[in-house]
Amino acid sequence: MIGFLDSGFGGLTVMKEYLKKYPEYDYIYLGDQANAPYGPHSTERINGLVLKNVEFLIEKGCKMIIIACNTASADALRVVQQKYKGKPTILGVLVPAVEETLQKTRFGNIGVIGTRGTIKSNAYARELEKYSVLYTPTEKRANEKIKVYQQACPLLVPLVEEGMIKDTVSRMMLKKYLRPLKHAHVDALILGCTHYPLLQKEIERIMGKNCTVISSAKAAADAIGDYFRNHPDVEKQLSRKGGRTYYTTDCPERFSNLGSKFLGQKIEGIKVDV
Amino acid sequence: MIGFLDSGFGGLTVMKEYLKKYPEYDYIYLGDQANAPYGPHSTERINGLVLKNVEFLIEKGCKMIIIACNTASADALRVVQQKYKGKPTILGVLVPAVEETLQKTRFGNIGVIGTRGTIKSNAYARELEKYSVLYTPTEKRANEKIKVYQQACPLLVPLVEEGMIKDTVSRMMLKKYLRPLKHAHVDALILGCTHYPLLQKEIERIMGKNCTVISSAKAAADAIGDYFRNHPDVEKQLSRKGGRTYYTTDCPERFSNLGSKFLGQKIEGIKVDV
Numbered sequence: 001m002i003g004f005l006d007s008g009f010g011g012l013t014v015m016k017e018y019l020k021k022y023p024e025y026d027y028i029y030l031g032d033q034a035n036a037p038y039g040p041h042s043t044e045r046i047n048g049l050v051l052k053n054v055e056f057l058i059e060k061g062c063k064m065i066i067i068a069c070n071t072a073s074a075d076a077l078r079v080v081q082q083k084y085k086g087k088p089t090i091l092g093v094l095v096p097a098v099e100e101t102l103q104k105t106r107f108g109n110i111g112v113i114g115t116r117g118t119i120k121s122n123a124y125a126r127e128l129e130k131y132s133v134l135y136t137p138t139e140k141r142a143n144e145k146i147k148v149y150q151q152a153c154p155l156l157v158p159l160v161e162e163g164m165i166k167d168t169v170s171r172m173m174l175k176k177y178l179r180p181l182k183h184a185h186v187d188a189l190i191l192g193c194t195h196y197p198l199l200q201k202e203i204e205r206i207m208g209k210n211c212t213v214i215s216s217a218k219a220a221a222d223a224i225g226d227y228f229r230n231h232p233d234v235e236k237q238l239s240r241k242g243g244r245t246y247y248t249t250d251c252p253e254r255f256s257n258l259g260s261k262f263l264g265q266k267i268e269g270i271k272v273d274v
Numbered sequence: 275m276i277g278f279l280d281s282g283f284g285g286l287t288v289m290k291e292y293l294k295k296y297p298e299y300d301y302i303y304l305g306d307q308a309n310a311p312y313g314p315h316s317t318e319r320i321n322g323l324v325l326k327n328v329e330f331l332i333e334k335g336c337k338m339i340i341i342a343c344n345t346a347s348a349d350a351l352r353v354v355q356q357k358y359k360g361k362p363t364i365l366g367v368l369v370p371a372v373e374e375t376l377q378k379t380r381f382g383n384i385g386v387i388g389t390r391g392t393i394k395s396n397a398y399a400r401e402l403e404k405y406s407v408l409y410t411p412t413e414k415r416a417n418e419k420i421k422v423y424q425q426a427c428p429l430l431v432p433l434v435e436e437g438m439i440k441d442t443v444s445r446m447m448l449k450k451y452l453r454p455l456k457h458a459h460v461d462a463l464i465l466g467c468t469h470y471p472l473l474q475k476e477i478e479r480i481m482g483k484n485c486t487v488i489s490s491a492k493a494a495a496d497a498i499g500d501y502f503r504n505h506p507d508v509e510k511q512l513s514r515k516g517g518r519t520y521y522t523t524d525c526p527e528r529f530s531n532l533g534s535k536f537l538g539q540k541i542e543g544i545k546v547d548v
Contacts (some may be wrong), residue, residue, distance in 0.1 A: 034319055035309065042524050045308055155443075158432045169429075169443055250316050 001060030004029040005053050008036035010194030011260035012069025017221030020192060026243035028060055031259070034250035037157060038071040039115035044087065046097040050076035051083070057274070063237040064089045070192050070216060072116050074123035079086050089234050095189050096223035097216035098127045102134035104212045105188035108146035114192030121150040124192055147204045149184045153177040161196040161258060166246055171202060178206050191215045276511055277336030278303040282310035283533035284468030285342025288367060290537050291495030300517035302334055305533070308524035311431060312345040313389030323363035324350035325357065328364065329458035330547070337511040338363045344466050344490060345389050363508050370497035371464050371490035372401045376408035378486045382420040385455040388466030393426040398466055424457045427451040434469040435532060445476060454482050465489045492497050518542045
């Protein structure tokens, strides 16, 4: 069983990418709707929530857990990885996006957008720095290092959740948030929040042809093939009956209505567990 | 001691009005920032949070508690009032606004704006109906009943919290949300959320001269004088040393920065309590 953990239904954009590539596995999704959004919470509180929710997924039999929330990945991944020491495997969504970005950027000007929590944690900038050896500068710029430009976009989550994806207001806010990144000539932009893939087309339009937009959701699913090849022992433990189970800690109706948009298919039989 | 309970710092707009009128009392404010916003939570979850937080304020010695959050007042006020049976006195912010509105409306066309939680609870409409005897229709319309038009405005809280009070985007969203209420010719509009007083001027401008805008924060403070006159025993129990204590359950920095704007004065010495 593969478990997904998110603060709400946003992580369903990550699960959607997994289901496309690996439909055969059994999946369980836990949306911590009762404590959503994680964005404005303190690191301590996020760590506590993630620990509790990871325990829930382990009890349900998950042999692999994906922390699908960027804010939670940024803050709590290391804490839970250290606690469980590989049993089960716990992965986040930051590193795959970081690796893909470093391979795709041409000039090393990298933009990151996310919630206040994700940006404040500085986790993307830290990981980009850590893996920066993956960036191959052009000969002319051989000695140049990567430059990271971060931008918190706190209004995008509520706008997406209100279904205002093609609304003038969303376009105005996107232009406002992306202006400094365009100005800095970023040529690769990480969508560091599970909600942003729903705005990806508009973001690409605003950023223009010279900027590659990387969805952390898609990057996470793309990276898992390599992970399975390198860890066949983990892959072997995963059950393959194509099962899907959805849990939410509050508001199942809202989870179902909005979640179905994020997953791209109707969600039925949601279970509530506190 | 008078206690204020809110999901975050929004309730400080209510406390601000109290401090203006009754600076002599001791006040304690509890912002449940760890579980903010209450708007999207289920009724069961809100009831549980309010019960826990009321207990905290009682332990701190509060003889009177104001549930300053509209969502919490709408959902949980009756539950805690029934549990504590007047010891201590627990008041909400809905009824004062409802009473003032029914006295001020000329034609009985009443608008209510609030979070999804407040509007979905239907609490304002229910209370307006319950107290509708307070409305005196003009002779011509003697047999006409009040009509209530409700509108959820989920983006206003994040816009205010981002400090985008005078921004074009806020104006656009306000126009969008208020359009159906203008169309219905409401002549009294209740600001049914603690954040909205910060947008009151713009709301009044959009609604025009023929509509009275009632702030639930101000109405609650205005009503307390009458309450004290009718319940001198309660008033006598309140300590009067002009003390102010602020508690938050998470993110004291954010509470201090944003809260100071809501209170209209700097907040210092915030205590964190989970």
